[in-house]
Amino acid sequence: MKETDIEVKGLIRKIIDKRIMEMKAGETSSDDLLGILLDSNYKEIKRHENNSSGLSIEEIIEECKLFYLAGQETAGNMLVWTMILLGQHTDWQTRAREEVLSVFGDKIPDIDGLNRLRTINMIFNEVLRLYPPVTALRRMIHKDTNLGNLRLQAQTMIQLNMLFFHHDLDIWGGDAHEFNPERFSEGVSKVTKGQTVYVPFGGGPRICIRQNFAMLEVKMALVMILQCFSFELSPSYSHAPYTVITLQPQFGAHLILHKL
């Protein structure tokens, strides 16, 4: 783990050094997240005319790591689980494609249209219920707390396993383990009756800061796939969800794609 961390930091540092050299040579580089971060940091340091304001290179590296790990694995796995489930439930794939074609035809999707995709929203809610990329939330107890019959001492770390909430028969009904996006037809709060039991993006002050962006980017990818391909699960697919930081299909997502 330590070796990997050193390697990752080294790789990011190389990218940053290259960008800083480009910036110093007057080339603009603020059209992506790293560019914006370096650009605003550089201006901040210049404004205060010293190096103690702004972020250090180490802090920029940590920001890059956080955004990459928090953003790439999660959204990637959400798309993978969506394709697996739509490859299994081709009736929902057809419904999703019909919606996409009625909103966009074969045009490149735009934000307005993406925000109007009701069926795809229902599908995403159901995918994130069954296979939330992040399966557990951790919280530190700051002061001695009574929780039912439990006495939790300050500094105790507790872990909430969201798979339990997301599969609870009392909340979701007898088909809790099945893929049924229809349950979200009237929105999340209707089905959860306002309880905090559906938390794919966490909750409270540390809720995922990019949940809207994540929904949008995965939607964009799925829409473009649905416009060009139909897909089904390959007979070689073996269903084995397992968690390595995020929830992933252990033996990969074997899908057969057909060009439309």
Ligand code: HEM
């Ligand atoms: C489907 C995609 C995603 C899922 C399921 C997801 C889920 C989560 C969850 C469960 C948390 C912890 C919240 C808590 O403890 O209450 C979290 C935090 C976070 N997420 Fe996401 N996330 C996704 C995409 C993204 C993306 C695309 C980014 C950034 C580009 C991102 C950035 C972050 C950051 C920075 C935090 C830490 C927030 C904090 O500690 O204050 N996430 N995410």
